[in-house]
Amino acid sequence: MSLSPLALRAEIAALLPRLRRFARAVTRHREDADDLVQTAVERALKHLDHWQDGTRLDSWLFRIMKNAWIDEVRARGRRDDVLAPEEAGEHVGYSDTGSREIRLSIEKAMGRLPDDQRMAVSLVLVEGLPYKEAAQVLDIPIGTLTSRLARGRDALQRMLGDGDLQP
Amino acid sequence: MNALTEDDRIAVMIYVDAEMPAGERTAFDARLVHEPALAAAVARERALRATLQSAYGPVMDEPVPAGLLDLLAIPDGEPAPAAHAANDPVAIGRSDARRAHLPRAQHWHRHWQPWGAMAACLVLGVVFGTRMYAPQSPAIGGADTVALNVRNDGAITAQGGLRVALEQRVAGTVLDPNSPITVGLTFRNHAQQYCRTFTLDSASSGIACRQSDGWVVAHLEHAAGTPASAIGVYRTAASPYSPTLLQAIDALRDGDTLDATAETAAKAKGWKP
Numbered sequence: 099m100s101l102s103p104l105a106l107r108a109e110i111a112a113l114l115p116r117l118r119r120f121a122r123a124v125t126r127h128r129e130d131a132d133d134l135v136q137t138a139v140e141r142a143l144k145h146l147d148h149w150q151d152g153t154r155l156d157s158w159l160f161r162i163m164k165n166a167w168i169d170e171v172r173a174r175g176r177r178d179d180v181l182a183p184e185e186a187g188e189h190v191g192y193s194d195t196g197s198r199e200i201r202l203s204i205e206k207a208m209g210r211l212p213d214d215q216r217m218a219v220s221l222v223l224v225e226g227l228p229y230k231e232a233a234q235v236l237d238i239p240i241g242t243l244t245s246r247l248a249r250g251r252d253a254l255q256r257m258l259g260d261g262d263l264q265p
Numbered sequence: 266m267n268a269l270t271e272d273d274r275i276a277v278m279i280y281v282d283a284e285m286p287a288g289e290r291t292a293f294d295a296r297l298v299h300e301p302a303l304a305a306a307v308a309r310e311r312a313l314r315a316t317l318q319s320a321y322g323p324v325m326d327e328p329v330p331a332g333l334l335d336l337l338a339i340p341d342g343e344p345a346p347a348a349h350a351a352n353d354p355v356a357i358g359r360s361d362a363r364r365a366h367l368p369r370a371q372h373w374h375r376h377w378q379p380w381g382a383m384a385a386c387l388v389l390g391v392v393f394g395t396r397m398y399a400p401q402s403p404a405i406g407g408a409d410t411v412a413l414n415v416r417n418d419g420a421i422t423a424q425g426g427l428r429v430a431l432e433q434r435v436a437g438t439v440l441d442p443n444s445p446i447t448v449g450l451t452f453r454n455h456a457q458q459y460c461r462t463f464t465l466d467s468a469s470s471g472i473a474c475r476q477s478d479g480w481v482v483a484h485l486e487h488a489a490g491t492p493a494s495a496i497g498v499y500r501t502a503a504s505p506y507s508p509t510l511l512q513a514i515d516a517l518r519d520g521d522t523l524d525a526t527a528e529t530a531a532k533a534k535g536w537k538p
Contacts, residue, residue, distance in 0.1 A: 111337040112426060118333075119324040132330055139336050204320040222282055223317045229284050248278055254313060 106146055109155055110139060116225065120160055123220035124167050126209045134170065138163040154231060161235045164217060171213070207257040215250030218243055223251075268302045277303065281310040328535060329433055423463075423473050423480035431461050431473055431480045435532050436525035449506070451528050452518040454483070457538040459531055460517055462510065470510055472517060475536040484513040 121131035221232040233243040297304045434448040449462040460474040471485035
């Protein structure tokens, strides 16, 4: 079944909450996140005919967002200065047992991951994409995705302190 | 400190991510029973997943900024589907009936413009979007539309596409005229909560009121026994109100319905009383 442009718009609108969630993880900033969603939606609307029936619309939009973010980071140039998570380290603390387990809020911990690992973790663990979809979003082979996921997870577990996670 | 081999760490990951082939999964399940370190690693990864989801989950409930929604609104000039023809005699008849119920017609009038503010309402969620991430809890709704959930206390709450529509839709924009979900009138109940009428599909409609924890359904009705094809004729987007629904509105409402400006203002305040 082919979707009309109107139906596609409605679908994209329905996806906005998820796009914003992914953008929040990618950009680590609320305002940047909505700017990114806006850029991606504008691009998507301009190229609605590029979306292929039978493929996932959410994956297509995530991929547009990923590319838009890469462009944005390039454009800013001073990425580390501008986009380093605020107050990194401020919330580093000690667990009750006195060991030097670093306990960061999950968002701060995510913010410390490299972009590529953070996107992989976000797509699979938060957005629930299958590996195949996530790999396509990121334009990487599944093996690369798997290794980014593994590294990202290890880093998160370390930062959050093993056994210290509150679901 | 990590007792697991690299292969096992990857196995744990793909197991938790539901990427392990079914055959391997059975064998892995068996190992979990006998290998506490492996089981602990699985539990840790599951906890990480849950933590991430709860950390980012609240973004889903935030109101979507109007600027983003505006990008996807459909311009006024867009042709409406023929099924919702402007001069549907049934719709016009209903319109008169409704004015008798609700005297201050000026606020209502716009709802009866064919593909005016009422019909041309912002319809979100709907079949396609919710299908991609349907919640796991039991739900009532159309075939593909997750719209209603029964809470533990028995209250019915709006979910999925319906919740998004109730939360986001204000007069004057439209996203998908073909969507079964519409939001119609907004008014305050005696507790000063905002209530909104909605249709789930051609046969189901109701009223939901915004409580602190979401939209709780105050009235729900289903036109049972009528063939769907016939309902489609009578219950177009321009005539979604049955006499019983109108009675329910009258019983609930305290004061007039909101006009477009008031709706926008109420939405901006997150529908808080």
